[in-house]
Amino acid sequence: HMLSELQNKDILSIVKGSLYTALGISILYLLITGQYKFYVAPRYELFLLLAGIAFLCGGIISILWSPTKQYKHNWRSIIPIIIPLVLLVVPPILAPTTVQVAGNTASTEDKNDFDFSQDDIGEVITINNAAKEPGISKSKKEIVLNSDNYYRTIVALGSNPDQYVGYKIYMTGYVNRDDNTLKANEFTLSRMSMACCIADVAPIGLTMHKNDGDSFSNQKWVTVEGTVSTRDFHGRKQPYIEINKTKDAQEILGYVYP
Numbered sequence: 001h002m003l004s005e006l007q008n009k010d011i012l013s014i015v016k017g018s019l020y021t022a023l024g025i026s027i028l029y030l031l032i033t034g035q036y037k038f039y040v041a042p043r044y045e046l047f048l049l050l051a052g053i054a055f056l057c058g059g060i061i062s063i064l065w066s067p068t069k070q071y072k073h074n075w076r077s078i079i080p081i082i083i084p085l086v087l088l089v090v091p092p093i094l095a096p097t098t099v100q101v102a103g104n105t106a107s108t109e110d111k112n113d114f115d116f117s118q119d120d121i122g123e124v125i126t127i128n129n130a131a132k133e134p135g136i137s138k139s140k141k142e143i144v145l146n147s148d149n150y151y152r153t154i155v156a157l158g159s160n161p162d163q164y165v166g167y168k169i170y171m172t173g174y175v176n177r178d179d180n181t182l183k184a185n186e187f188t189l190s191r192m193s194m195a196c197c198i199a200d201v202a203p204i205g206l207t208m209h210k211n212d213g214d215s216f217s218n219q220k221w222v223t224v225e226g227t228v229s230t231r232d233f234h235g236r237k238q239p240y241i242e243i244n245k246t247k248d249a250q251e252i253l254g255y256v257y258p
Contacts, residue, residue: 008069009067010066010067012073012075012077013063014062014063014066015078016062017059017060017061017062017063017064017066018063019081019082019085020055020056020059021055021060021063022089023055023059023085024052024054025056026085026089027055027088028049028052028053028056031048031049036048037254037255038198038255039088039198040194040196040197040198041194041195041196041255041257043257044196044197114144114225135149135152135153135156136157136164141166141167142168142169142170143167143168143170143171144169144171145172147252150171150191151256151257152258154204154205154206157206157228158239161228161230161237161238161239161240162230164239165229165230166227166229167227168228169225169241170224170225171189172221172223172249172252173191174189174190174219174221174222175187175190175216175220176190176205176218178203182207184214185210185212186213187213188205188206189205189206189208190203191204191205191252193255194255194256194257195257201255206239207231207239207240207241208224208241209241209242209243210242221249222246223246224244225243225246226243227241227242228240228241229241
């Protein structure tokens with residue numbers, strides 16, 4: 001009986017309803033698996049949840065309440081539904097969450113492995129909300145960047161770099177030489193940041209110097225221990241990290257957020 005009812009309904013309405021239903025399911029799947037973070041910042045999670053539910057319910061209603069058969073159809077009207085559906089469905093299938101990078105498995109977790117010399121450096125410094133200094137410990141004169149505090153710590157460090165001169169700093173990122181102001185043996189240790197969505201993704205990091213800095217290949221992931229100093233950059237002070245120690249690191253998938 002249900003099949004005969006569907007056969008008497010308009011095919012374009014059923015197709016649109018099916019596409020909206022699939023779009024809603026895709027959004028909810030990305031939310032459940034956490035893969036939505038490759039597209040938008042986490043603060044839009046509730047909006048995506050509501051959108052996914054709306055598309056899912058709207059699609060089902062469109063199928064059940066579709067009008068009777070019509071013989072003229074504007075099939076171009078389904079293109080705006082197909083495009084986001086393809087963009088949401090294809091990348092998670094074609095780009096799995098773990099890949100092989102230089103013999104190592106890329107990770108979606110920041111393990112904060114800063115243990116260079118058995119000196120308990122592996123301990124992650126928690127965010128001191130009272131002092132509003134994320135990742136920064138004044139008592140230890142240490143700065144530890146992880147995925148949760150990365151963006152805010154760099155902003156705090158950059159806003160008043162003189163205050164942190166001499167602090168030890170520990171961070172993981174990739175070697176970035178896109179800045180054309182870099183000099184010999186300098187590079188930017190970066191992570192990719194996302195303020196809103198995938199359209200505004202950009203690198204953020206700190207300028208590093210090491211005597212053999214030019215030997216580090218571009219895009220190589222490393223963990224560093226350094227000492228904070230400053231340099232003049234177009235008339236203002238900028239954090240400048242003198243690297244003390246380095247070790248190879250696994251690529252950390254995903255973005256850092258404001």
